[in-house]
Amino acid sequence: MAKLSVSHISFLELQEIVDLFGKVSGYDLSGYSKSSLKRRIQRVLDLERMDVVDLKNAITNIESFQTYLMNEVTVNVTEMFRDPQYYAALRNDVLPYLETYPQLKFWSAGCSTGEEVYSLAILLMEMGLYDRSFIYGTDINGSVLETARKAIYPLKKIKSYSENYNASGSHGSLSDYYTAMYEAAIVNAEVRKNILFSQHNLATDYIFNEFQFISCRNVLIYFDMELQNKVFNLFYNSLVEFGFLCLGSKETLLNRDIMSNFKVINKEFNIYQKIK
Amino acid sequence: MSKADEIILIGGSAGSYNLIVAIIESLPSYFIYAIVVIIHRNPKFVTRIEDTLAARLHRPIIQAGDKTNISKNMIYFAVPGYHLLVEPDRTFSLDISEQIQFSRPSIDVLFETAAEIYGKRCSAFLLSGANKDGTDGIRIVQKMGGKAFVQSPEEARMRTMPESAIRANQEINIFTDQEIISYFRDLK
Numbered sequence: 335m336a337k338l339s340v341s342h343i344s345f346l347e348l349q350e351i352v353d354l355f356g357k358v359s360g361y362d363l364s365g366y367s368k369s370s371l372k373r374r375i376q377r378v379l380d381l382e383r384m385d386v387v388d389l390k391n392a393i394t395n396i397e398s399f400q401t402y403l404m405n406e407v408t409v410n411v412t413e414m415f416r417d418p419q420y421y422a423a424l425r426n427d428v429l430p431y432l433e434t435y436p437q438l439k440f441w442s443a444g445c446s447t448g449e450e451v452y453s454l455a456i457l458l459m460e461m462g463l464y465d466r467s468f469i470y471g472t473d474i475n476g477s478v479l480e481t482a483r484k485a486i487y488p489l490k491k492i493k494s495y496s497e498n499y500n501a502s503g504s505h506g507s508l509s510d511y512y513t514a515m516y517e518a519a520i521v522n523a524e525v526r527k528n529i530l531f532s533q534h535n536l537a538t539d540y541i542f543n544e545f546q547f548i549s550c551r552n553v554l555i556y557f558d559m560e561l562q563n564k565v566f567n568l569f570y571n572s573l574v575e576f577g578f579l580c581l582g583s584k585e586t587l588l589n590r591d592i593m594s595n596f597k598v599i600n601k602e603f604n605i606y607q608k609i610k
Numbered sequence: 611m612s613k614a615d616e617i618i619l620i621g622g623s624a625g626s627y628n629l630i631v632a633i634i635e636s637l638p639s640y641f642i643y644a645i646v647v648i649i650h651r652n653p654k655f656v657t658r659i660e661d662t663l664a665a666r667l668h669r670p671i672i673q674a675g676d677k678t679n680i681s682k683n684m685i686y687f688a689v690p691g692y693h694l695l696v697e698p699d700r701t702f703s704l705d706i707s708e709q710i711q712f713s714r715p716s717i718d719v720l721f722e723t724a725a726e727i728y729g730k731r732c733s734a735f736l737l738s739g740a741n742k743d744g745t746d747g748i749r750i751v752q753k754m755g756g757k758a759f760v761q762s763p764e765e766a767r768m769r770t771m772p773e774s775a776i777r778a779n780q781e782i783n784i785f786t787d788q789e790i791i792s793y794f795r796d797l798k
Contacts, residue, residue, distance in 0.1 A: 367677075367695070367703040368698050369695040369696060369698070369703060369727075370703055373719070373723075409707045411706050411708065555676045555703060555704045555705060584675065584704050586675070
């Protein structure tokens with residue numbers, strides 16, 4: 335199906351693809367930001383040298399292509415201790431409050447390849463909370479979760495993760511938490527122990543547990559307002575009273591109806607606490 | 611505030627800072643456009659160009675927020691570390707997908723998505739810079755019927771970015787710094 339010329343998808347064709355994909359695969363892309371989604375689909379067309387007709391054929395007739403497309407459409411850029419000051423805020427403003435609970439459940443929604451989950455685990459270890467904590471890492475993309483479970487990352491990435499870690503105000507060294515071999519590093523078993531990675535689709539799946547802490551960073555930007563509000567409701571209903579919700583630094587709860595049920599803990603990093 | 615019917619984009623990188631400040635200082639107190647400035651900045655170092663200019667000029671100059679309206683008479687800056695996109699309902703959206711031309715935000719991404727939505731009601735300025743970001747974006751702006759302007763490489767501190775756009779795009783307007791500033795001073 336290789337084409338020599340480049341094919342460009344229009345917004346109308348994008349809508350057709352979203353409708354078809356929803357019908358045949360059960361993946362609902364209708365609440366995704368249109369321009370961002372269009373670029374992701376265009377990227378698949380370019381990679382596979384397909385045009386829109388080829389794409390429709392593949393969606394309809396090749397079952398494994400549906401998962402492939404969904405995985406390619408989702409963005410999986412993440413880092414350990416991304417936004418170091420966010421982790422400092424967790425250490426100072428959030429985790430001391432959680433010390434009062436005998437058991438702690440954390441949910442990292444849209445965790446991609448797992449770096450954020452391990453960063454949280456390390457922080458909990460350093461605060462002496464990890465033995466009574468459990469972290470659920472979820473993502474829509476099953477293939478990134480495989481990477482997350484393996485917990486093996488290239489050494490050249492670890493270097494910048496270490497810089498982030500040092501900037502987050504921790505007094506240890508990131509190398510205390512991984513073992514380096516050849517060009518890669520594996521996160522140590524004591525960090526990996528209280529974590530479960532599983533697939534969850536924020537757009538269509540439901541509540542699966544009750545949490546003291548939910549983080550969902552740089553995921554909601556891919557959703558339109560309506561789907562964002564739906565996910566905010568899902569998070570609200572998944573939090574215990576006085577539980578914390580942490581969003582990305584450009585994802586705000588202000589100006590949303592549900593804000594009346596939360597209070598702002600940290601405005602810069604969009605950390606909120608459920609108050610009613 | 612009502613949504614803008616026309617949009618003006620300004621993309622710059624290394625060496626464009628002073629001209630961008632001069633452009634914003636020259637703007638009239640009211641114009642019907644939304645103006646969006648995108649410059650390459652390192653997200654690890656906090657810079658507050660927008661706040662400094664807003665305080666000095668006594669007008670709102672804000673970071674373009676996810677899912678916020680693109681309004682008339684407003685000056686927006688792209689957030690460091692995220693791509694900035696224009697949605698069909700004339701709102702902004704953010705995205706942290708892969709860098710384009712080693713850049714995020716990428717000038718190409720903003721120019722291309724804005725051009726597709728605003729068509730001939732989109733104008734784009736490409737200023738000094740040391741890479742080729744913006745060249746593809748300028749091409750799409752022109753293809754969709756919009757107007758493209760490039761800072762004269764003779765005056766640009768870093769000529770790579772304007773030169774690359776000029777080489778790749780026919781019939782492009784090449785403006786001196788003074789012509790660029792006059793254009794913005796005369797906006798209605």
